[in-house]
Amino acid sequence: MNEPKAILLRILDIIGYSEDKEKFATEFFQNVSLQALLDLLNTLPQDKKDQLQQKIASLGSDAAKVQGELKAYFTDSQLEQAIENSAQNAVTEYMKAIDPTLSDSQKQNLANYFSEITTNASPATV
Numbered sequence: 001m002n003e004p005k006a007i008l009l010r011i012l013d014i015i016g017y018s019e020d021k022e023k024f025a026t027e028f029f030q031n032v033s034l035q036a037l038l039d040l041l042n043t044l045p046q047d048k049k050d051q052l053q054q055k056i057a058s059l060g061s062d063a064a065k066v067q068g069e070l071k072a073y074f075t076d077s078q079l080e081q082a083i084e085n086s087a088q089n090a091v092t093e094y095m096k097a098i099d100p101t102l103s104d105s106q107k108q109n110l111a112n113y114f115s116e117i118t119t120n121a122s123p124a125t126v
Contacts, residue, residue, distance in 0.1 A: 004029070004087060005025050007117060009025055011091075011113070012025070014106060014109045015098060015106055015110070028090065028094075033083065035090065036082035036085070037082075039086060044073065056069060095110075
């Protein structure tokens, strides 16, 4: 399985991102996590949503406690799916945003990389 952060860092290398790649990746995945949380919250009835928002707000930035609280409302599968969907959407939007600035060579290198990681991804076994 490909590590999401490693994939993002490789994409940043390919496009010639010149700023702090680690910082970008950290902020990118924080945003992905926040979007996934919002997406999950929006699936709850309003009373449960309000209750969970209050609990999360009281926990501050303690990610482990927030994760524990989320598990009281959502299955691991729901949490994983929300993160996956959020990450896919974020990468898609980022690629759309930078596409006009990429050279043909960068576009081809990205296409090759995406093909490589797609080919190397092992299908899930049932």
